[in-house]
Amino acid sequence: MSDTTHSDEDELETVLEIENLSKSYTNSDGSVEEVLEDIDLTIQQGDFVCLLGQSGCGKSTLLKCVAGLTSPDTGTIKVDRDSIGYVFQEDRLLDWLTVEENIRLVLESKGVPESERQERIERYLDLVGLSDTAEMYPMQLSGGMKQRVSIVRALAIEPDILLLDEPFSALDEITARNLRERFLEMIWELNQTVLFVTHNASEAAFLSTDIVILDSTAPSYLSKEMTNPLDYPRDIDSEAILDLQKEIVSYI
Ligand SMILES: Nc1ncnc2c1ncn2[C@@H]1O[C@H](COP(=O)(O)OP(=O)(O)OP(=O)(O)O)[C@@H](O)[C@H]1O
Ligand SMILES: [Mg+2]
Secondary structure: OOOOOOOOOOOOOEEEEEEEEEEEEEOOOOOEEEEEEEEEEEEEOOOEEEEEOOOOOOHHHHHHHHHOOOOOOEEEEEEOHHHEEEEOOOOOOOOOOOHHHHHHHHHHHOOOOHHHHHHHHHHHHHHOOOHHHOOOOHHHOOHHHHHHHHHHHHHOOOOOEEEEEOOOOOOOHHHHHHHHHHHHHHHHHOOOEEEEEOOOHHHHHHHOOEEEEEOOOOOEOEEEEEEOOOOOOOOOOOHHHHHHHHHHHHHO
Protein backbone atom coordinates (compact mmCIF):
# COMPACT_ATOMS: atom_id res chain seq x y z
CA MET A 1 0.00 0.00 0.00
CA SER A 2 1.13 3.60 0.38
CA ASP A 3 4.64 4.54 1.46
CA THR A 4 3.69 7.78 3.17
CA THR A 5 4.72 6.62 6.64
CA HIS A 6 8.11 5.36 5.54
CA SER A 7 11.19 7.46 5.03
CA ASP A 8 12.82 7.48 1.62
CA GLU A 9 15.78 5.46 2.87
CA ASP A 10 13.59 2.60 4.01
CA GLU A 11 13.45 -0.29 1.65
CA LEU A 12 9.80 -1.25 1.40
CA GLU A 13 9.30 -4.91 2.02
CA THR A 14 6.09 -6.60 0.93
CA VAL A 15 4.89 -8.82 3.77
CA LEU A 16 1.49 -9.81 2.38
CA GLU A 17 0.44 -10.13 -1.22
CA ILE A 18 -3.02 -11.30 -2.23
CA GLU A 19 -3.70 -11.76 -5.92
CA ASN A 20 -6.95 -12.55 -7.67
CA LEU A 21 -8.50 -14.19 -4.61
CA SER A 22 -12.01 -15.59 -4.79
CA LYS A 23 -13.81 -17.52 -2.09
CA SER A 24 -17.17 -19.25 -1.87
CA TYR A 25 -18.82 -21.48 0.72
CA THR A 26 -20.95 -24.53 -0.06
CA ASN A 27 -24.00 -24.66 2.19
CA SER A 28 -25.44 -27.86 3.63
CA ASP A 29 -28.14 -27.91 0.92
CA GLY A 30 -25.42 -27.89 -1.74
CA SER A 31 -26.01 -24.28 -2.78
CA VAL A 32 -22.91 -22.18 -3.29
CA GLU A 33 -22.50 -18.75 -1.71
CA GLU A 34 -19.89 -16.63 -3.42
CA VAL A 35 -18.36 -14.32 -0.83
CA LEU A 36 -15.21 -12.72 -2.24
CA GLU A 37 -14.20 -12.06 -5.83
CA ASP A 38 -11.01 -10.93 -7.49
CA ILE A 39 -9.32 -9.49 -4.40
CA ASP A 40 -5.87 -7.96 -4.91
CA LEU A 41 -4.13 -6.46 -1.89
CA THR A 42 -0.48 -5.74 -1.19
CA ILE A 43 0.67 -4.78 2.28
CA GLN A 44 4.15 -3.56 3.11
CA GLN A 45 6.06 -3.79 6.33
CA GLY A 46 4.88 -1.17 8.80
CA ASP A 47 1.52 -0.61 7.10
CA PHE A 48 -1.54 -0.42 9.32
CA VAL A 49 -4.39 -1.37 7.02
CA CYS A 50 -7.97 -1.03 8.24
CA LEU A 51 -10.54 -3.17 6.43
CA LEU A 52 -14.16 -2.05 6.54
CA GLY A 53 -17.40 -3.17 4.92
CA GLN A 54 -20.96 -4.05 5.81
CA SER A 55 -21.74 -7.02 8.03
CA GLY A 56 -21.52 -10.29 6.11
CA CYS A 57 -19.46 -8.90 3.21
CA GLY A 58 -16.50 -11.23 3.87
CA LYS A 59 -14.00 -9.41 6.10
CA SER A 60 -13.49 -12.32 8.52
CA THR A 61 -13.38 -14.70 5.58
CA LEU A 62 -10.53 -12.71 4.05
CA LEU A 63 -8.59 -12.77 7.32
CA LYS A 64 -9.12 -16.54 7.63
CA CYS A 65 -7.79 -17.01 4.09
CA VAL A 66 -4.68 -14.97 4.96
CA ALA A 67 -4.12 -16.99 8.13
CA GLY A 68 -4.55 -20.27 6.21
CA LEU A 69 -7.63 -21.30 8.23
CA THR A 70 -9.64 -21.64 5.06
CA SER A 71 -8.56 -21.98 1.44
CA PRO A 72 -9.49 -19.57 -1.33
CA ASP A 73 -11.10 -21.05 -4.45
CA THR A 74 -8.76 -19.15 -6.74
CA GLY A 75 -5.84 -16.81 -6.33
CA THR A 76 -2.63 -16.70 -4.36
CA ILE A 77 -1.63 -15.40 -0.96
CA LYS A 78 2.04 -14.78 -0.29
CA VAL A 79 2.71 -14.42 3.42
CA ASP A 80 4.90 -16.04 6.06
CA ARG A 81 2.23 -17.75 8.17
CA ASP A 82 4.68 -18.44 11.01
CA SER A 83 4.91 -14.70 11.59
CA ILE A 84 1.16 -14.12 12.02
CA GLY A 85 -0.71 -13.34 15.25
CA TYR A 86 -4.51 -13.52 14.95
CA VAL A 87 -7.16 -11.93 17.15
CA PHE A 88 -10.39 -13.69 16.21
CA GLN A 89 -13.75 -11.94 16.11
CA GLU A 90 -14.93 -14.32 18.85
CA ASP A 91 -12.62 -14.77 21.85
CA ARG A 92 -11.86 -18.52 21.50
CA LEU A 93 -10.46 -18.77 25.04
CA LEU A 94 -10.28 -22.22 26.61
CA ASP A 95 -12.77 -22.23 29.49
CA TRP A 96 -10.86 -24.76 31.62
CA LEU A 97 -7.64 -22.73 31.68
CA THR A 98 -6.97 -19.52 33.58
CA VAL A 99 -6.18 -16.30 31.73
CA GLU A 100 -2.48 -16.84 32.33
CA GLU A 101 -2.64 -20.48 31.23
CA ASN A 102 -4.50 -19.51 28.05
CA ILE A 103 -1.71 -17.10 27.14
CA ARG A 104 1.07 -19.45 28.22
CA LEU A 105 -0.31 -22.21 25.99
CA VAL A 106 0.00 -20.03 22.90
CA LEU A 107 3.50 -18.88 23.89
CA GLU A 108 4.54 -22.51 24.29
CA SER A 109 3.06 -23.54 20.97
CA LYS A 110 4.84 -20.67 19.21
CA GLY A 111 8.18 -21.63 20.74
CA VAL A 112 8.68 -18.56 22.93
CA PRO A 113 11.49 -19.56 25.36
CA GLU A 114 10.23 -20.52 28.81
CA SER A 115 12.42 -17.88 30.46
CA GLU A 116 10.54 -15.13 28.56
CA ARG A 117 6.98 -16.37 29.01
CA GLN A 118 6.15 -14.95 32.44
CA GLU A 119 7.50 -11.52 31.60
CA ARG A 120 5.49 -11.41 28.36
CA ILE A 121 2.28 -12.49 30.10
CA GLU A 122 2.69 -9.75 32.70
CA ARG A 123 3.73 -7.06 30.22
CA TYR A 124 0.83 -7.61 27.81
CA LEU A 125 -1.81 -8.11 30.49
CA ASP A 126 -0.65 -4.80 31.91
CA LEU A 127 -0.85 -3.21 28.44
CA VAL A 128 -4.56 -4.01 28.23
CA GLY A 129 -5.21 -3.17 31.91
CA LEU A 130 -5.87 -6.73 33.06
CA SER A 131 -2.96 -7.51 35.38
CA ASP A 132 -5.40 -8.56 38.10
CA THR A 133 -7.06 -11.29 36.06
CA ALA A 134 -4.15 -13.72 35.55
CA GLU A 135 -5.59 -16.35 37.89
CA MET A 136 -9.19 -15.97 36.75
CA TYR A 137 -11.10 -18.26 34.40
CA PRO A 138 -12.81 -16.92 31.25
CA MET A 139 -16.29 -17.45 32.73
CA GLN A 140 -15.37 -14.96 35.47
CA LEU A 141 -14.64 -12.22 32.92
CA SER A 142 -16.90 -9.76 31.13
CA GLY A 143 -17.16 -9.84 27.32
CA GLY A 144 -14.81 -6.87 26.96
CA MET A 145 -12.29 -8.45 29.35
CA LYS A 146 -12.33 -11.70 27.36
CA GLN A 147 -11.78 -9.70 24.20
CA ARG A 148 -8.74 -8.04 25.77
CA VAL A 149 -7.33 -11.40 26.87
CA SER A 150 -7.59 -12.66 23.31
CA ILE A 151 -5.74 -9.54 22.16
CA VAL A 152 -3.00 -10.35 24.69
CA ARG A 153 -2.77 -13.90 23.36
CA ALA A 154 -1.88 -12.59 19.92
CA LEU A 155 0.33 -9.69 21.03
CA ALA A 156 2.39 -11.73 23.48
CA ILE A 157 3.91 -13.85 20.72
CA GLU A 158 5.20 -10.58 19.23
CA PRO A 159 4.40 -11.54 15.64
CA ASP A 160 5.62 -9.56 12.63
CA ILE A 161 2.08 -9.47 11.24
CA LEU A 162 -1.08 -8.96 13.25
CA LEU A 163 -4.52 -9.86 11.92
CA LEU A 164 -7.20 -8.38 14.16
CA ASP A 165 -10.92 -8.89 13.67
CA GLU A 166 -12.85 -6.11 15.43
CA PRO A 167 -10.57 -6.36 18.49
CA PHE A 168 -11.96 -3.34 20.35
CA SER A 169 -15.65 -3.74 19.44
CA ALA A 170 -16.79 -4.92 22.90
CA LEU A 171 -14.98 -2.17 24.80
CA ASP A 172 -16.39 1.04 26.21
CA GLU A 173 -15.09 4.16 24.47
CA ILE A 174 -12.73 5.19 27.29
CA THR A 175 -11.05 1.78 27.46
CA ALA A 176 -10.92 1.58 23.66
CA ARG A 177 -9.26 5.01 23.39
CA ASN A 178 -6.64 4.08 25.94
CA LEU A 179 -5.96 0.77 24.26
CA ARG A 180 -5.73 2.23 20.74
CA GLU A 181 -2.98 4.61 21.86
CA ARG A 182 -1.02 1.90 23.67
CA PHE A 183 -1.51 -0.47 20.76
CA LEU A 184 -0.08 2.04 18.28
CA GLU A 185 2.97 2.64 20.47
CA MET A 186 3.55 -1.10 20.73
CA ILE A 187 3.31 -1.86 17.04
CA TRP A 188 5.66 1.02 16.23
CA GLU A 189 8.15 -0.21 18.82
CA LEU A 190 8.08 -3.73 17.35
CA ASN A 191 7.77 -2.52 13.75
CA GLN A 192 4.73 -4.71 13.18
CA THR A 193 2.43 -4.81 10.18
CA VAL A 194 -1.30 -4.81 10.83
CA LEU A 195 -4.46 -5.85 9.00
CA PHE A 196 -7.33 -4.67 11.20
CA VAL A 197 -11.04 -5.23 10.63
CA THR A 198 -13.37 -2.67 12.14
CA HIS A 199 -16.88 -1.28 11.76
CA ASN A 200 -15.77 1.92 13.44
CA ALA A 201 -14.77 4.50 10.80
CA SER A 202 -13.45 6.90 13.42
CA GLU A 203 -11.18 4.15 14.79
CA ALA A 204 -9.95 3.45 11.25
CA ALA A 205 -9.24 7.14 10.67
CA PHE A 206 -7.32 7.32 13.96
CA LEU A 207 -5.24 4.15 13.59
CA SER A 208 -4.58 3.40 9.95
CA THR A 209 -1.98 4.22 7.36
CA ASP A 210 -4.32 2.82 4.72
CA ILE A 211 -8.01 2.04 4.44
CA VAL A 212 -9.62 -0.60 2.25
CA ILE A 213 -13.33 -1.16 1.77
CA LEU A 214 -15.11 -4.35 0.75
CA ASP A 215 -18.35 -3.54 -0.99
CA SER A 216 -21.63 -5.18 -0.02
CA THR A 217 -22.53 -6.96 -3.24
CA ALA A 218 -22.21 -10.73 -3.28
CA PRO A 219 -19.51 -11.62 -4.07
CA SER A 220 -17.68 -8.64 -2.59
CA TYR A 221 -14.74 -6.94 -4.20
CA LEU A 222 -12.39 -4.26 -2.91
CA SER A 223 -14.29 -1.14 -3.92
CA LYS A 224 -11.96 1.44 -2.40
CA GLU A 225 -8.35 1.70 -1.30
CA MET A 226 -7.09 4.94 0.14
CA THR A 227 -4.09 6.27 1.99
CA ASN A 228 -4.78 7.92 5.30
CA PRO A 229 -3.64 11.52 4.73
CA LEU A 230 -3.25 12.38 8.45
CA ASP A 231 0.08 12.52 10.27
CA TYR A 232 0.59 10.84 13.64
CA PRO A 233 0.01 11.61 16.46
CA ARG A 234 -3.70 12.10 15.90
CA ASP A 235 -6.51 13.42 18.05
CA ILE A 236 -9.58 11.24 17.68
CA ASP A 237 -11.82 14.22 18.47
CA SER A 238 -10.26 16.48 15.83
CA GLU A 239 -12.09 17.91 12.83
CA ALA A 240 -9.67 16.10 10.55
CA ILE A 241 -10.58 12.69 11.99
CA LEU A 242 -14.28 13.55 11.82
CA ASP A 243 -13.97 14.57 8.17
CA LEU A 244 -12.07 11.41 7.30
CA GLN A 245 -14.59 9.31 9.21
CA LYS A 246 -17.39 10.81 7.11
CA GLU A 247 -15.46 10.12 3.93
CA ILE A 248 -14.87 6.48 4.95
CA VAL A 249 -18.55 5.98 5.80
CA SER A 250 -19.51 7.34 2.38
CA TYR A 251 -17.58 4.48 0.76
CA ILE A 252 -19.13 1.65 2.82
N1 LIG B 1 -18.01 -21.43 7.43
C1 LIG B 1 -18.95 -20.86 6.68
N2 LIG B 1 -19.81 -21.61 5.95
C2 LIG B 1 -20.74 -21.05 5.17
N3 LIG B 1 -20.90 -19.71 5.02
C3 LIG B 1 -20.08 -18.92 5.72
C4 LIG B 1 -19.06 -19.44 6.59
N4 LIG B 1 -18.41 -18.41 7.15
C5 LIG B 1 -18.97 -17.29 6.66
N5 LIG B 1 -19.97 -17.59 5.81
C6 LIG B 1 -20.79 -16.63 5.05
O1 LIG B 1 -19.91 -15.80 4.32
C7 LIG B 1 -20.36 -14.45 4.32
C8 LIG B 1 -19.23 -13.57 4.87
O2 LIG B 1 -19.03 -13.90 6.26
P1 LIG B 1 -17.90 -13.16 7.10
O3 LIG B 1 -17.94 -13.75 8.46
O4 LIG B 1 -16.63 -13.21 6.37
O5 LIG B 1 -18.47 -11.67 7.08
P2 LIG B 1 -17.94 -10.36 7.85
O6 LIG B 1 -17.73 -9.30 6.81
O7 LIG B 1 -16.80 -10.71 8.72
O8 LIG B 1 -19.22 -9.97 8.71
P3 LIG B 1 -19.30 -9.26 10.18
O9 LIG B 1 -18.98 -7.81 9.95
O10 LIG B 1 -20.72 -9.47 10.57
O11 LIG B 1 -18.34 -9.96 11.08
C9 LIG B 1 -21.62 -14.42 5.16
O12 LIG B 1 -22.72 -14.44 4.27
C10 LIG B 1 -21.59 -15.69 5.95
O13 LIG B 1 -22.87 -16.19 6.17
MG1 LIG C 1 -16.54 -10.75 10.74
